[in-house]
Amino acid sequence: MATRNHSPGGPMFTVDYINKRDNDVGYVYYPEAEKPTTMTSLGSSTSSGTEYTVRVPKNTSKKYNIMAFNSGDKVNCSAWTQARMERDMSARRIYGEEESQDGAAGSEFGKKQREEARRKKYGIVTREFKVEDQPWILKVNGKAGKRFKGQKKGGVTENASYYIFTQCPDGAFEAFPVHGWYNFTPLAKHRTLTAEEAEEEWGRRNKVVNHFSIMLQRRFREQERGPDDEDEGEKSGKKKKKGGGRGGDLRIHDLEEDLEMSSDDSDSSMGDDGESKAKAKKDKGKGKGKKKKKKGGEHEALEDSDDGDYEGLEVDYMSDESSSDEEPEKGQPSKAEEHPKGIDEASESEEESEEEKPNEEETKEEEEEEEGKKTPVQAEKKKKKDSSGESESSDDSDIEGETASALFMKKRTPPKRGGGRGSAGSSRTGSRPGTPSIDSAATSNTLRAAASKLEQGKRPTPGPGTDSPAAKRLKMEPSSQSPAPSGKSTPQPPSGKSTPSSSDVQLTEEAVRRYLIRKPMTTKDLLKKFQTKRTGLSSEQTVNVLAQILKRLNPERKNVNDKMHFYLTE
Amino acid sequence: MSVKTEVDLSGVKKSNGVWLVKVPKYLSQQWDKAKERGEVGKITIGKKHGKTEVRFCLNEELTALGDVGEKDASLKVPRDHPFTMHAVGGQTMAAFSQSDTDGISLEGMVVHRAECRPVVNDNYMKLQFEESEESTKPQRVSQQLERAVTTIFKPVANHDFNLEHDKKKKSEGKMVRAERQVVLDMLFSAFEKHQYYNIKDLVDITKQPVTYLKDIMREIGTYNSKGTHKSTWELKAEYRHYQSAEEEEEMQTA
Numbered sequence A: 001m002a003t004r005n006h007s008p009g010g011p012m013f014t015v016d017y018i019n020k021r022d023n024d025v026g027y028v029y030y031p032e033a034e035k036p037t038t039m040t041s042l043g044s045s046t047s048s049g050t051e052y053t054v055r056v057p058k059n060t061s062k063k064y065n066i067m068a069f070n071s072g073d074k075v076n077c078s079a080w081t082q083a084r085m086e087r088d089m090s091a092r093r094i095y096g097e098e099e100s101q102d103g104a105a106g107s108e109f110g111k112k113q114r115e116e117a118r119r120k121k122y123g124i125v126t127r128e129f130k131v132e133d134q135p136w137i138l139k140v141n142g143k144a145g146k147r148f149k150g151q152k153k154g155g156v157t158e159n160a161s162y163y164i165f166t167q168c169p170d171g172a173f174e175a176f177p178v179h180g181w182y183n184f185t186p187l188a189k190h191r192t193l194t195a196e197e198a199e200e201e202w203g204r205r206n207k208v209v210n211h212f213s214i215m216l217q218r219r220f221r222e223q224e225r226g227p228d229d230e231d232e233g234e235k236s237g238k239k240k241k242k243g244g245g246r247g248g249d250l251r252i253h254d255l256e257e258d259l260e261m262s263s264d265d266s267d268s269s270m271g272d273d274g275e276s277k278a279k280a281k282k283d284k285g286k287g288k289g290k291k292k293k294k295k296g297g298e299h300e301a302l303e304d305s306d307d308g309d310y311e312g313l314e315v316d317y318m319s320d321e322s323s324s325d326e327e328p329e330k331g332q333p334s335k336a337e338e339h340p341k342g343i344d345e346a347s348e349s350e351e352e353s354e355e356e357k358p359n360e361e362e363t364k365e366e367e368e369e370e371e372g373k374k375t376p377v378q379a380e381k382k383k384k385k386d387s388s389g390e391s392e393s394s395d396d397s398d399i400e401g402e403t404a405s406a407l408f409m410k411k412r413t414p415p416k417r418g419g420g421r422g423s424a425g426s427s428r429t430g431s432r433p434g435t436p437s438i439d440s441a442a443t444s445n446t447l448r449a450a451a452s453k454l455e456q457g458k459r460p461t462p463g464p465g466t467d468s469p470a471a472k473r474l475k476m477e478p479s480s481q482s483p484a485p486s487g488k489s490t491p492q493p494p495s496g497k498s499t500p501s502s503s504d505v506q507l508t509e510e511a512v513r514r515y516l517i518r519k520p521m522t523t524k525d526l527l528k529k530f531q532t533k534r535t536g537l538s539s540e541q542t543v544n545v546l547a548q549i550l551k552r553l554n555p556e557r558k559n560v561n562d563k564m565h566f567y568l569t570e
Numbered sequence B: 001m002s003v004k005t006e007v008d009l010s011g012v013k014k015s016n017g018v019w020l021v022k023v024p025k026y027l028s029q030q031w032d033k034a035k036e037r038g039e040v041g042k043i044t045i046g047k048k049h050g051k052t053e054v055r056f057c058l059n060e061e062l063t064a065l066g067d068v069g070e071k072d073a074s075l076k077v078p079r080d081h082p083f084t085m086h087a088v089g090g091q092t093m094a095a096f097s098q099s100d101t102d103g104i105s106l107e108g109m110v111v112h113r114a115e116c117r118p119v120v121n122d123n124y125m126k127l128q129f130e131e132s133e134e135s136t137k138p139q140r141v142s143q144q145l146e147r148a149v150t151t152i153f154k155p156v157a158n159h160d161f162n163l164e165h166d167k168k169k170k171s172e173g174k175m176v177r178a179e180r181q182v183v184l185d186m187l188f189s190a191f192e193k194h195q196y197y198n199i200k201d202l203v204d205i206t207k208q209p210v211t212y213l214k215d216i217m218r219e220i221g222t223y224n225s226k227g228t229h230k231s232t233w234e235l236k237a238e239y240r241h242y243q244s245a246e247e248e249e250e251m252q253t254a
Helices: A111-122 A195-203 A212-225 A233-243 A274-286 A320-341 A345-368 A374-388 A391-395 A399-410 A417-434 A447-458 A467-481 A509-518 A523-529 A539-553 B025-032 B122-136 B159-172 B180-193 B199-206 B210-220
Strands: A003-005 A013-015 A050-055 A062-070 A083-087 A136-140 A147-152 A160-167 A173-186 A250-252 A292-294 A556-560 A563-567 B017-024 B039-048 B051-058 B080-087 B091-099 B103-116 B221-224 B232-235 B240-242 B248-250
Touching (some): A062 A160, A062 B103, A160 B025, A523 A563, B180 B199, B199 B210
Parallel strands (some): B017 B103
Antiparallel strands (some): A062 B091, A250 A292, A556 A563, B080 B103, B221 B232, B240 B248
16 A cells, blocks of 8 residues: 655655554565575565475484574584584593403402392492483594583473474474583683692782793693603694793792702702793792792692691601601791790700610611500601600600610610610619619609609719710610609509519510420411410510510421421520 | 494485474374375465464364264364464574484574464364363272272281192292202302302292201302392302303312
8 A cells, every 4th residue: 555655745645665663464475485485584574474394304314403502602504514423421430330341350259139139129220321312522624623512401391392493494493302401611622720729729829920931831741751642742842842831840949038049949950940940030030939849849739828837847647758748848848937036956956866866776677576556656756856846745755655665776686675775774773773763754744754854954964975874774764753753663654555474474585586496386376475465465466476586596406296396405 | 332324414415494383282283183195284375464373274184172073072183274484583493304214404594483283263272271171180089988998907927828829839849958969060060150149048049948058059159148239148158150241150169
């Protein structure tokens, strides 16, 4: 319908034009577009609409899925030249706990059934590894192209079904149900930090100025570990040469007053980094005076916490290997720290250095010899002494341990603890009258405080040669003195750690010798003689100790009634 | 990793556009009932008031809720479904298909999203009401029994089981000691299969009395009282010769 449009003041037109206003249902005719584009441009149809039949094909072997990308990733599928897709099976080893194969060594009869029965009993339901639910890995345009990971979105088919409508050449629509929905996200090709490394770097963020070096370091570290594993080993090598930054083994240390940056620190793995050192130094200079301390290689996973550095000074348990490493380091800060404290410095430092040496020797010896219960306690206390570096801690540490161990160091054929005690006791009792006025012990009740005080007092007097025996005696003194005032008659100090001293039968070489001289005995008989209840040793220890004694005695053997008897002739 | 499948990109190359349509459950159920040819209805695309309108009309025969063919006088699925069209905004979506024979192929890009909505009328509301009622019904129902159950008594011992057991015992008889060598052969062949055995299992296998069997085992094997293979017997080192999983030989000594 045409309307007259009067534009005021203008020429009058009679224009027939197609009315496009909404309330009119006009006959609009657009040229019929080609069928396939009906889907994209929906406006191309007649007014009442074109009809298309919808078919839902029944017998397709194809399963349709949706591949969804985030629009921010700007993925243009038509620009792909080549694409490869496969399932990401990396979760299989987590799920499938495949035990050792059947029929191999180490397998048990009926193990599977038993395992199954056990699972049922406890109601353990393990989720199966379903291949269908695994994510896809999509690689576009070959090796250099992008990579995507498609994770299955759950819950898509629960309440409503999705269908894909495609238009067929004949104009009809075909609807295919969607079986799964996968959200594809691009995978980063550049290197990233792992969670632990990221946390580390986060802790250092205030100190690190050169953030670019973080990744370089990581690459460098990786190169150290396994250059053949890394495909980018070459790259990292080059980068390293360019400007290696800090090596992987530089750590930030917070004891700023103690440590100084030494230029010879960085002489380890970073070979050609004259310039990198300079660069690093520049960086350090720029920074807030962050200090670094090189630790030789990566032998231990050491924490970089700022607070914890002081804690290492008094450590209860330290393994043997680490003690040798940590000692110089810890010795340094501890020594540095002691200066401000300045309590009996001279005597104590002497003491420590002396004690450290015998202690270390003793440690080794003790570990060779079977000491039984005492050893772990002694070892622990000794190491505590090593690393504590403060003789104040001798309040806590056991002088007992040291005394006994000093004893053992001297006597290479120690009659073990109990025996050691016996002989020590005897020596003590013998030497007791010989000791002059040691009355400072009386001032403190505790055995150990007394011991330390006495040691301090007596330290300078004994000469180097007689040091050990005298020291030994002295050390025995305090231990014996304080019980004396307390009215104990037994020379044995009430340590409570070791065996009950009232046993008649001690597993000593003497005892064994006596038995073997008297009559030939089998090992079983000997063991019966040294019953665990009476000697206080465990059966294993008894066995070990007895074996050593027998080795030393080297008795003669005789076979009586098919059993091996030992005997000695004097 | 599984075999990499080359993705057939012909779909996107041709710029096939597809629609992603969300269809309510009842409708998809009806569609499943369609005949072989698969025709389920008709789509009309028109322009109404300037806006494009798409509606779907379900075929008459598929409107019955029951099985096809029944002319159920009860509720029928609505026929008219206008589609609500959206543009694909935030997501780039493509449809890919996976088939057992042809591998993976990219069918096309999604150009429109649609939701199939029924025309809301009384019929539909009734339908939904019924549906929701059904879903709220509990799956397990307690029933009242008219008569008490008398077949199951509290047994002191399970009579049936006991009888069966006794019969079995009688029929098999006591386990007789076989020749030592015979037993040894049996044991060695058993240990070829697995390394660790429980004494009970060995008794089962060899059908020998326990004491006799233990005696023999003490000669050729050791008992693990600790460790992972707890309370199991295994052969002594000189008797066993386990290699890899495939090969297993044993050295027998007389």
